[in-house]
Amino acid sequence: MEEVSVYIHIPYCKSKCGYCDFNSYPGREDEYEGYVEALLRELKQRGRQISGAAVPSIFFGGGTPSILGAELLSLVLSRCKEVFTLDPRAEISIEANPETLSPSLLRDLLDAGFNRLSVGIQSFDDSSLQRLGRNHSGTQAVDAARQAAGAGFENISLDLMFGVPGQEIPQWEEDVEKALSLHPTHVSAYGLKVEEKTPFDRLLKMGLITLPDEETFTRMYTVAVEKLNGAGYEHYEIANFALPGYRCLHNVNYWRNGPYLGLGAGAHSYLKGERSANVRDPAEYLARVAEESQAVDSREKLPSRSALGEALMLGLRLTEGIDVEEYGARYGADLRLEYGPVIRDLSQQGLLEMEGTRLKLTWKGILLSDEVFLKLL
Ligand code: SF4
Secondary structure (H helix, E strand, O other), rough: EEEOOEEEEEEEEEEOOOOOOOOOOOOHHHHHHHHHHHHHHHHHHHHHHHHEEEEEHHHHHHHOHHOOHHHHHHHHHHHHHHOOOEEEEEEEEEEEEHHHOOOOHHHHHHHHHHOOOEEEOOOOOOOHHHHHHOOOOOOHHEEEEEHHHHHOOOOOEEEEEOOOOOHHHHHHHHHHHHHHHHOEEEEEEEEEOOOOOOHHHHHHOOOOOOOHHHHHHHHHHHHHHHHHHHOOOOOEEOOOOEEEOOOHHHHHHOOOOEEEEEEOOOOEEEOOEEEEEEEEOHHHHHHHHHHOOOOOOEEEOOOOOHHHHHHHHHHEEEEOOOEEHHHHHHHHHHHHOOOOHHHHHHOOOEEEEEOEEEEEOOOOOOOEEHHHHHOOO
């Protein structure tokens, strides 16, 4: 039976962080109920597209999904259970920010069927949190992780961020150590990237913030890898680390270029080789779903070379790399022929290596992954 993952986007947050370019909007509380009604309708309509498939994972991402509260989230998850053929061991993740969590909400989420919690901590240092524009303190971050474990969540992921303006290496080391002391099953460690048109972009251009230099940035990443590896976490993707058996199945499917159905404002889908995206703005999404029970705004079937290039870029994010023979068969192309010169060139520069039939990034390639991916476009 084919397997298709499901992504559900909740585009609301308490406020907007200075670095954020995600599809998320603060202060639209009066839209929440209508948004959930629209999601239920879209679920029913578009769920038919994957009626013959098994669903191994559902991921509620955002925004801040936990902001909706247990009642609305349970409604959406119950509709998922009605509409999809859910694997009994399915991974059902929800992203949450510390300030939205409470012991009762956590228990309700577990009762509803969520079994993986991803907490957006970013830092335990109050001054870094303030500079990032986050709504929680370091103490709230610790409490959130402890409360989640206390409520019975066994699979907890913590998101951390390095390369924050003003952050120094010792303080980042403390963040990683503090995260480890909370015994999560999974840690994501992202380097801050300043995206265009965000407040951070303007502040940076005006010289009002400065980022750690490249050497410090690389050192921070290296420190995280060393500390997490040392504590038994497998470095399985450029920014992701898991205890054995706790890789995020939903994201692994995405990096392996597997199929997924995305529901909600701005959500992307990849089904039968076609990429599609819903309208981004939640108000427009509501209007479209009210009229048509779905809100797909664009569709694209990639030509085979681009599809292969995209699959390569995604697959190489995994530290185990990709099996060139499997990918060749999947995309009807000989990878060594199609990409031979590029792969040879990148291998000579020490950025890629072959291990049997697997092609993977070297450590240098991981550090310079953006440059490697540009060459594969
Ligand atoms: S909480 Fe996350 S999605 Fe919301 S504004 Fe901050 S970074 Fe963006």
